[in-house]
Amino acid sequence: METVFSQYAWLVPVFPLAAFLILTAFGRGMKQSGPLVATLASFAALVLSALILFEHMNGADEYNDSFTWIGIGGFELTAGFDVTNLTALMLIVVSLVAFLVNVYSIGYMKDDERITVFFGYVALFTFSMLGLVLADNLLTLYIFWELVGVCSFLLIGFWYQKPEAKAAAKKAFIVTRVGDVGLLIALLLLFWYMPDHDLSFSAIENVFGQSGLITEGITTLIAILIFVGAVGKSGQFPLHVWLPDAMEGPTPISALIHAATMVAAGVFLVARTFPIFEASQAALDTVAYVGAFTAIFAASIAIAQNDIKRILAYSTVSQLGYMMMAIGLGSVTAGMFHLFTHAFFKALLFLGAGSVIHAVHTQNIHEMGGLGKTMKTIAWTFAIGALALAGIPPLSGFWSKDAILAEALHANPALFAVGIAAALLTALYMSRLFFLVFAGKPKAGGEAHESPAVMTMPLIVLAVLAIFAGFVEMPFAGTGWLGEWLTGHAAEHEGTALVMLVSTAVGLLGIYLGWLIYVKGAIPRDVVTSRAPWLTRLLERKYYIDEIYHAVFTVSLRAIGRALDAFDRHVVGGAVRLAGGAAVWTGRAATRMQSGQVQSYGLYVVIGLVILVAAIAGRRFW
Amino acid sequence: MLSSYLTMAAILFCIGLYGALSKRNAVIVLMSVELMLNAVNLNLVAFSKYGVVPSLDGQIFSLFTISVAAAEVAVGVAILIALFRRRGTANVDEFNEMRR
């Protein structure tokens, strides 16, 4: 079918880019109108993305347009955009969440001095993320990948007067950089091995779809290196350490970047290059195991955290682990489905947390309480988000998590057990969070107030999406629409009734436990803390991973740096100084020859004469 | 026979050279220079008698060198006296304006 809007897909990133340029150029005087310009641009991007989505939902063909970017002799590098079903889905997710965050930030960042700078950075980020989504070859994607990292750095360190924010921004950039090196090497390997050095995704699909064109070893290597890049960007173990620290940034960008979009870029990358992974079982297994481990690892840390944003951050890491596990088990559908629903309910949770922080001016959940009485809208929307995250039917999170768990049961029951355990922990920490913040007696000052409409509207929209977004892919026969649309074949569901029952039971159990501990008080709060304080400390200190990294990497690298500096200063510098010193010393020695004493000069003459005569006369000997 | 005269002249010349280079009193330096000139004269006269082409030219040459040497001593002593009047010392070390 003909595409009308897809050919203008390149405009979607251009709207936020234009907003960034305008805000950067004229921002100083646009404190009032700047945010509106940015929001308008993101709305335009949203409208166009929606149009493209509808077009593709009605069965439009894939659209691709590219131009030659660098042409050297017979060799060409192209850049362009791809509009596939997968791309269209991601477009709508990114632009919708970006638009809602823009609206929310008008209220949240109202009193900030650098509000136009903030909106400029957010617009730049939106441009980069949309560009990443639309990229048609791996090189273009890598460029936008790095751009997204830069925007994340700028936004995490937005309040740069705080040293923690600066440190967190640096940490985020450096840790994701470690992952990016893997992606770069994979890119170079692909460049080397792909026929015609073609890095476009369609070429990748063609080449890796046929077996034997590229050896198994190389395929596994490339796949694992791409996954390393995804591990960095999506905060999987062991490169997850930057995500919780990134909560130093303003809450709207925690919602946008570190919940819904940038961290999903890793999952998106793996989905885009799935043909490479499909060709290597070892790589798929790696992805699945790393994802599963991260899911339960992060969930266990989240139970012991006291900062509302940190709990949500570790929750994000855990849910990204679920998505990776899904793709590793072979189901792109389940992974992308969870990405889709997670974007909405996690953004909802973060924006809700932002409203809470905005009202009570603290981030420690033990200092909050009973906010449910005064902040009704926020409490309700937060509850919907929490239930979706815990996987309670019929909310969206239930359907997407169910798809993943069904796949796990079918492919690898051990991972199914891990997934169930993580689901229990998820429900537990979310209910702990909710009950400590919203239930019970009010603690903080009592001046908690409802947020302005501009901040609650996005929450309501997201809550609606969190409820209904799951119905696009349901495991009953004839209703699994998303899978077929995304991958071209219907997803297979086996044993799903069992899975649905078990996951629901586990979710309800987690919530019940939370209610028992934190509301009823039937089980004392320190049941674990008093019996096994070491466990609490271990979880609270995030398994001491940061400390380990510091001891292993930072200390040794700094020591190496100091050693090299000393080497440079003393050995290399010393050699230079030696050369200079030798010249000066020679000069000084020569100066002493010019004493003004005629007899010395006479002596030099005689010596010279003797040497000369000896040299000439002695020639006969050799 | 010739080589013994030449060796004698060489000995005198080297002794004079050593004195010219290492003595501190200017008059003694002058004396050493005279010694060197005498060695040259001996060489000339020896070659005049025993040389490859024996002739009287060697002796005549030595007469000229003797005269020039005498003139040089006169002028040298005069300069020394003038310097001594200025500086109060006849030490060669003290005259080092040619430094640097």
Add this chain to the structure above:
Amino acid sequence: MGGFYIDWSGELVAFFAFAVVMIVGAVLMLTLTKVVHMVVSLAAVFLGLGGMFVVLEAEFVAFVQVLIYSGAVTILLLFGIMMTDHQAAQHEPTRPVHEIVSAVAAIVLFGILFYAIRTTEFAPSAPPLQAGVDNAMEIGKQLYTQHVIPFELVSVLLTVAFIGAIVIAKKEAE
């Protein structure tokens, strides 16, 4: 003179006698402490050299040598000493390095010269000079015919020299 076969003759004996006088005088000149003694030993060297000229049958040159060198030049040097430095003893700081190096240089130079003298073949193309009876007459003949121009020039030089010496050594006008 090759090998150790010494052909004793009167010339050789006289040569050795005067050679000893000259060398002793030269060495004494360097090693004595009082300057006046040094001048006296230098005069001895000049006299020895005059004797050697006689052995070489250059009587006129010997006469001139004794007259000018051990006469005029010695007196001139004595005057120089009297006018400049009465202090006989040298008590200034020594320069051992310089003295040793110049001694070494002088010895090496002598070594080179000696080597050159020993290895050169002096093949006389004619028998040694027969100076004849009247050396002065012969020299006079050569001087006023062949070498008259240098002769005149030397007289000019001597005039210039003594005028210059007077000018330099004169006491400055008050």
